[in-house]
Amino acid sequence: MFILKFIFFIFIIGLFAILFFALRVYLTMRKFRDQLKRQHPQNEMPQGMQTTTETGETITDTRNPQRSGRKIIDDSEGEYVDFVEE
DSSP states (O other): OHHHHHHHHHHHHHHHHHHHHHHHHHHHHHHHHHHHHHHSOSSSOOOOEEEEOTTSOEEEEOSOHHHHTSOSSOTTSOOOOOOOOO
């Protein structure tokens, strides 16, 4: 009977040790995540150039200036010509 109580006691101690370790890992990961959030806030409104259309709609361009200034259609693309039926 004493051996069963001793085994149960060791089991409970081991269970508490595992739970304590899991809690420490969770708290460390949570602390690391909070530090990353403070360093790189995702919830800030993106800064960009705002344009208002004639209908009152506001358009915000959040692209970087190098990307927003480049041509959309490449020079290698063909031009549109009128169709003439022969």
